[in-house]
Amino acid sequence: MSSSFSLDSLNPQQQQAVMAPAGPIKILAGAGSGKTRVITCRISRLVEEGAAPYRILAVTFTNKAAREMRERVEEMIGDRAKDLWLGTFHSVCSRILRIEGHAIGIDRNFVVYDDSDQMTLIKGLIKKRNLDDKSFQPRAVLNEISRAKERLETPEQYSRSTAGYFESIVGDIYPEYNKALRAANALDFDDILMAAVRLLQESEAVRTKPTLSISSPIFLRASTAA
Numbered sequence: 165m166s167s168s169f170s171l172d173s174l175n176p177q178q179q180q181a182v183m184a185p186a187g188p189i190k191i192l193a194g195a196g197s198g199k200t201r202v203i204t205c206r207i208s209r210l211v212e213e214g215a216a217p218y219r220i221l222a223v224t225f226t227n228k229a230a231r232e233m234r235e236r237v238e239e240m241i242g243d244r245a246k247d248l249w250l251g252t253f254h255s256v257c258s259r260i261l262r263i264e265g266h267a268i269g270i271d272r273n274f275v276v277y278d279d280s281d282q283m284t285l286i287k288g289l290i291k292k293r294n295l296d297d298k299s300f301q302p303r304a305v306l307n308e309i310s311r312a313k314e315r316l317e318t319p320e321q322y323s324r325s326t327a328g329y330f331e332s333i334v335g336d337i338y339p340e341y342n343k344a345l346r347a348a349n350a351l352d353f354d355d356i357l358m359a360a361v362r363l364l365q366e367s368e369a370v371r372t373k374p375t376l377s378i379s380s381p382i383f384l385r386a387s388t389a390a
């Protein structure tokens with residue numbers, strides 16, 4: 165079969181990584197050392213060997229890295245790159261949610277709240293409680309909620325796991341904040357990751373769906389954003 169990339173363009177370590185059999189491999193290498201080239205060539209190799217592009221998941225941290233990866237894969241496999249699950253953590257997760265989120269009550273037309281939407285909402289909730297905005301700065305409250313969501317803690321779990329005055333007030337605001345998001349059919353950035361995890365944990369039907377093919381993806385994860 166003709167190959168869209170040349171093994172000659174890879175050093176021995178890169179060749180080894182690109183040609184390694186299916187299954188997890190971990191590559192640690194510095195910025196500019198050729199990691200993205202390895203990932204793009206490996207994707208290309210897998211597709212040429214017959215893997216369905218939609219069974220390949222490639223996630224990056226930044227939009228810039230995702231764009232670059234897509235362009236480089238497209239150069240090698242052309243239109244077939246369209247069907248790859250390739251994007252940032254957030255874009256891949258929101259795509260999953262738009263397709264399958266209804267299984268956990270998420271409307272496919274949800275809007276994404278950005279930082280200023282979140283700040284407006286949280287300021288309103290702080291004001292409603294007549295809290296002193298020196299001790300309860302919107303940014304600090306929002307960060308605390310965000311950290312809870314990063315730990316995948318629901319409001320109930322958060323309240324149970326924290327102590328202290330500030331945390332107890334945040335424990336009251338967190339469920340109200342979520343309620344307001346729901347009422348606006350909105351998710352914040354943390355919700356996107358949290359809901360995708362919950363969806364995949366709770367719904368075996370989604371997890372094992374062949375068209376979504378996230379049941380046994382071939383994981384390719386760059387070790388740095390470089």
Ligand SMILES: Nc1ncnc2c1ncn2[C@@H]1O[C@H](COP(=O)(O)OP(=O)(O)O)[C@@H](O)[C@H]1O
Pocket residue numbers: 173174175178193194195196197198199200201202390
């Ligand atoms: N084996 C190689 N020989 C020559 N140039 C390479 C090789 N591997 C990568 N490059 C080039 O080096 C630059 C950095 O590679 P890249 O894969 O983007 O690195 P990283 O993702 O680790 O930052 C790119 O221009 C890439 O085309």
Ligand SMILES: [Mg+2]
Pocket residue numbers: 199200201386389390
């Ligand atoms: Mg890179």
